[in-house]
Amino acid sequence: LQFTEEKLGQAEKTELDAHLENLLSKAECTKLWTEKIMKQTEVLLQPNPNARIEEFVYEKLDRKAPSRMNNPELLGQYMIEAGNEFGPGTAYGNALIKCGETQKRIGTADRELIQTSAINFLTPLRNFIEGDYKTITKERKLLQNKRLDLDAAKTRLKKAKVAEARAASEQEVRITQSEFDRQAEITRLLLEGISSTHAHHLRCLNDFVEAQMTYYAQCYQYMLDLQKQLGSFPSTFLSNNNQSSTTPVQSVSAPSVLASASASLPSVSNSVVTSGISELKSSSGSRKARVLYDYDAANSSELSLLADEVITVYSIPGMDSDWLMGERGNQKGKVPITYLELLN
Numbered sequence: 001l002q003f004t005e006e007k008l009g010q011a012e013k014t015e016l017d018a019h020l021e022n023l024l025s026k027a028e029c030t031k032l033w034t035e036k037i038m039k040q041t042e043v044l045l046q047p048n049p050n051a052r053i054e055e056f057v058y059e060k061l062d063r064k065a066p067s068r069m070n071n072p073e074l075l076g077q078y079m080i081e082a083g084n085e086f087g088p089g090t091a092y093g094n095a096l097i098k099c100g101e102t103q104k105r106i107g108t109a110d111r112e113l114i115q116t117s118a119i120n121f122l123t124p125l126r127n128f129i130e131g132d133y134k135t136i137t138k139e140r141k142l143l144q145n146k147r148l149d150l151d152a153a154k155t156r157l158k159k160a161k162v163a164e165a166r167a168a169s170e171q172e173v174r175i176t177q178s179e180f181d182r183q184a185e186i187t188r189l190l191l192e193g194i195s196s197t198h199a200h201h202l203r204c205l206n207d208f209v210e211a212q213m214t215y216y217a218q219c220y221q222y223m224l225d226l227q228k229q230l231g232s233f234p235s236t237f238l239s240n241n242n243q244s245s246t247t248p249v250q251s252v253s254a255p256s257v258l259a260s261a262s263a264s265l266p267s268v269s270n271s272v273v274t275s276g277i278s279e280l281k282s283s284s285g286s287r288k289a290r291v292l293y294d295y296d297a298a299n300s301s302e303l304s305l306l307a308d309e310v311i312t313v314y315s316i317p318g319m320d321s322d323w324l325m326g327e328r329g330n331q332k333g334k335v336p337i338t339y340l341e342l343l344n
Helices: 002-007 018-045 049-060 071-086 091-159 163-192 194-231 235-242 257-264 266-272 275-282
Strands: 286-291 310-314 323-328 331-336 340-342
Touching: 018 091, 018 163, 018 194, 071 091, 091 163, 091 194, 163 194, 275 286, 275 323, 275 340, 286 323
Parallel strands: none
Antiparallel strands: 286 310, 286 340, 310 323, 323 331
């Protein structure tokens, strides 16, 4: 009755204090965005909605979903089978097998990213939605009921005519007021925990970024290794792409950011320094190198490169381990090692 009369504007309503109202809207806002981020992360990690539903059902049944190949693994499998069919001794067959093995490695990295992100990022977010926020909702509902009881008692007190009825109503208001205050305090304490939820989710977000960084560094490394393996094929196998086609094939330009990023990714930069390059760095000689991708110089100390051109490279004392000096005619400047393949 109290609720209905409030809605009709026939009864007064006790307002919550501003601090509590602010905490309530912060909790609602946190719940809304946590759900959106969580759902979109799930879509990012598993774009296939059917597979997502299947995993969800198995999770609810507390059983492990059947293991099946992911997309990179499946592509890798097809490439390896095709390579074996065409003949591992042929250039194309050999390249397909090498590509297939790399795709399978990327598939494994994919699995690791999904698993790590699920444990370190998605689970804590889901625990908040299904745990803490449910408790907040329950206590908030209880607070709403206590407030309705209090306001109903206040209405009865206003209407009480005789002294006995007034005394009983005053007693009822005192009791419902103390119950309301107690429930408001419980709700406030719970809601103030949202700040520590944010701090916890921030740590989880850092873990997610770490997992993505590891994944992308692994994928970059695998592709770099594959590209070196493919680059070691005789030039006759490569020429049909570059010379004989009537429309020239656009050379793929790896973003120059990778060159500077590789310095901050230890797993990448360490393995890039191959034995040939370390020999070159320890000697005062020079070598010829083929350029793997286009590279735009970031400043006047660097040399811009074009894919497939051959330049002379050498090292100078005290130089950063990820760079060499490059020369083309009378032009010279620093060049990133990851863009080069040393020639014999």
